[in-house]
Amino acid sequence: MNPADLSAALLTVVTGIAQRRGGELRLTIDDLLLERPRNREHGDWASNIAMKLARPLGTNPRELAGEIASEVAKLDGVASVDVAGPGFINITLDAAAAGALAKTIVEQADRYGHNDSLAGQTINLEFVSANPTGPLHIGHTRWAALGDSLARVLKASGAELVREFYINDAGNQMDSFAASILAAAKGEPTPEGGYPGQYIADLAARVLETRPDLLELDEPEALAVSGELGYQYQLGEIRDSLERFNVHFDVWFSERVLHATPASGPSAIDAAVDRLRAQGHVFDLDGAVWVRTTDFGDDRDRVIRRANGIYTYFAADAAYYLSKGDRGFAHKIYLLGADHHGYVHRLKALAGAAGDDPDRDIEVLIGQLVSINGARLSKRAGNIIELGDLQAWLGTDALRYSLGRYPADSPLTLDPEVLQRRTNDNPVFYVQYAHARTHAVARNAAASGVARTVFDAGLLEHETESILLGILAEFPRVVRQAAELREPHRVARYSEELAGAYHRWYDNCRVTPLGDEDVTDLHRTRLWLNDAVGQVLRNALELLGVSAPERM
RNA sequence: GCGCCCGUAGCUCAGCGGAUAGAGCAAUUGACUACGGAUCAAUAGGCCGGGGGUUCAAAUCCCUCCGGGCGCACCA
Numbered sequence: 107m108n109p110a111d112l113s114a115a116l117l118t119v120v121t122g123i124a125q126r127r128g129g130e131l132r133l134t135i136d137d138l139l140l141e142r143p144r145n146r147e148h149g150d151w152a153s154n155i156a157m158k159l160a161r162p163l164g165t166n167p168r169e170l171a172g173e174i175a176s177e178v179a180k181l182d183g184v185a186s187v188d189v190a191g192p193g194f195i196n197i198t199l200d201a202a203a204a205g206a207l208a209k210t211i212v213e214q215a216d217r218y219g220h221n222d223s224l225a226g227q228t229i230n231l232e233f234v235s236a237n238p239t240g241p242l243h244i245g246h247t248r249w250a251a252l253g254d255s256l257a258r259v260l261k262a263s264g265a266e267l268v269r270e271f272y273i274n275d276a277g278n279q280m281d282s283f284a285a286s287i288l289a290a291a292k293g294e295p296t297p298e299g300g301y302p303g304q305y306i307a308d309l310a311a312r313v314l315e316t317r318p319d320l321l322e323l324d325e326p327e328a329l330a331v332s333g334e335l336g337y338q339y340q341l342g343e344i345r346d347s348l349e350r351f352n353v354h355f356d357v358w359f360s361e362r363v364l365h366a367t368p369a370s371g372p373s374a375i376d377a378a379v380d381r382l383r384a385q386g387h388v389f390d391l392d393g394a395v396w397v398r399t400t401d402f403g404d405d406r407d408r409v410i411r412r413a414n415g416i417y418t419y420f421a422a423d424a425a426y427y428l429s430k431g432d433r434g435f436a437h438k439i440y441l442l443g444a445d446h447h448g449y450v451h452r453l454k455a456l457a458g459a460a461g462d463d464p465d466r467d468i469e470v471l472i473g474q475l476v477s478i479n480g481a482r483l484s485k486r487a488g489n490i491i492e493l494g495d496l497q498a499w500l501g502t503d504a505l506r507y508s509l510g511r512y513p514a515d516s517p518l519t520l521d522p523e524v525l526q527r528r529t530n531d532n533p534v535f536y537v538q539y540a541h542a543r544t545h546a547v548a549r550n551a552a553a554s555g556v557a558r559t560v561f562d563a564g565l566l567e568h569e570t571e572s573i574l575l576g577i578l579a580e581f582p583r584v585v586r587q588a589a590e591l592r593e594p595h596r597v598a599r600y601s602e603e604l605a606g607a608y609h610r611w612y613d614n615c616r617v618t619p620l621g622d623e624d625v626t627d628l629h630r631t632r633l634w635l636n637d638a639v640g641q642v643l644r645n646a647l648e649l650l651g652v653s654a655p656e657r658m
Numbered sequence: 659g660c661g662c663c664c665g666u667a668g669c670u671c672a673g674c675g676g677a678u679a680g681a682g683c684a685a686u687u688g689a690c691u692a693c694g695g696a697u698c699a700a701u702a703g704g705c706c707g708g709g710g711g712u713u714c715a716a717a718u719c720c721c722u723c724c725g726g727g728c729g730c731a732c733c734a
Contacts, residue, residue, distance in 0.1 A: 166714095
């Protein structure tokens with residue numbers, strides 16, 4: 107009896123009663139709100155369905171709950187049912203029905219937790235998308251961690267998904283970048299509005315190594331060489347640092363491709379503007395070309411092509427959006443920093459102007475900023491912390507976990523002192539330790555002759571076992587919710603809850619016999635439970651991109 | 659001025675219509691010659707920013723005010 111079975115059985119009971127009372131109710135499993143009560147005295151599972159339906163069925167909640175309860179009590183695997191408070195139905199399973207899950211999990215292994223709630227969806231998930239003119243900073247790092255975990259959770263829920271990095275490699279900032287590198291190569295100060303920083307000098311040194319003739323070239327060519335080589339080196343650095351962070355992008359999309367004019371016809375941007383015009387959301391004013399973004403909630407219309415004939419950044423965005431659809435992605439998710447939230451309406455408008463449904467086909471998630479030690483880190487303030495530095499300092503696991511356990515829309519303050527500690531301040535170690543402990547227990551079990559030869563679920567009667575089983579049962583739903591709500595941090599909070607319940611169980615229930623005690627079926631059955639917990643912790647950490655060590 | 663996000667324990671934050679609001683840290687006190695003490699048990703700590711509403715039920719939804727953050731270009 108897993109939660110899905112129980113929900114289905116409850117649904118049958120409730121619809122039956124509703125029909126008998128003459129109610130026209132179309133219920134789905136999601137309406138039943140079967141949940142695990144916080145308080146153990148309220149049973150293994152609770153439903154508030156009676157309070158929801160009392161009014162439509164013309165009765166009072168307690169009476170309806172009683173009627174439902176008496177039928178649910180007859181179900182196989184249900185030990186007892188109580189009606190409590192204003193009309194909650196509290197269900198307690200018998201130990202055998204609840205315990206069966208341990209075996210199921212071990213058998214499903216890394217598939218446990220996967221679900222098909224997003225099956226059939228094709229998703230383009232774009233995140234980080236930093237300018238290739240410098241290293242990734244803490245803000246990009248937060249998105250890298252959260253975006254990658256979101257991708258994993260979406261895939262685990264059945265979506266077909268591509269992780270995409272949009273490279274802003276066209277535009278003024280690339281010229282400024284080239285000029286900064288060339289100046290550094292010449293030993294000159296950073297030009298006005300250029301990029302400062304040691305990394306520019308490092309890039310200049312590498313460019314000079316490849317092209318010792320750089321300073322003998324004439325100015326335009328020297329700039330072109332500096333810019334192009336610097337770009338490649340910097341992009342390589344970004345890619346490497348992300349890979350070291352367990353973040354792999356499937357597609358690196360260059361903005362330049364959109365500007366390029368193929369021999370055969372117009373550039374992607376020209377074509378995009380024409381397509382938007384054909385949809386009827388483009389107009390001309392004062393010599394410029396505009397998109398009527400106000401039709402889609404923007405507070406003013408936006409210029410897509412200036413009066414001087416040059417396209418705005420918005421034009422590339424439009425072409426890029428269309429490219430995603432052309433490449434077969436029905437659903438586009440953008441992850442942007444809080445400093446870009448002004449783009450939300452514009453991007454939505456693009457979807458609408460392209461003939462898509464702005465409420466369904468595009469999703470823009472905004473992440474709040476990160477500060478460290480109370481000081482916000484911004485490029486402008488100059489106190490920027492790079493991904494590479496953070497990673498070397500704290501380690502991939504601690505950094506990914508710390509950034510991944512908070513929702514994106516809450517501002518976050520990290521304390522580097524805490525992140526370095528190998529203690530409970532740093533929950534990643536708490537969870538990893540629980541996982542390592544499941545392996546230690548399994549090793550000891552093997553040494554004591556305890557093996558998974560027998561599984562008798564009814565023996566898992568201890569209170570900590572019943573709690574543990576309840577938490578294990580929730581994992582698939584947690585993954586599903588994390589995917590549907592775009593909140594991968596739920597997986598991290600869940601793993602902490604599971605780790606805590608496991609430690610408490612470990613304290614109360616032994617898997618290996620003491621001294622000269624005999625090995626019993628209880629020991630063997632508990633080994634299944636132990637291994638099930640290890641499996642789920644591993645699955646959860648995998649979704650977060652964090653390693654699950656067998657020893658620490 | 660307008661828009662978006664956030665105000666929950668001393669700190670960092672979960673919870674986002676359900677039962678007595680939670681975790682970790684910090685504080686106090688206990689538990690190993692029993693599967694790794696990177697653990698566990700216990701105590702203490704709250705007008706969930708203020709005020710109105712919506713309903714059987716509000717930290718959660720709506721309105722309003724007060725704080726804090728971030729944005730409001732024919733820049734990229």
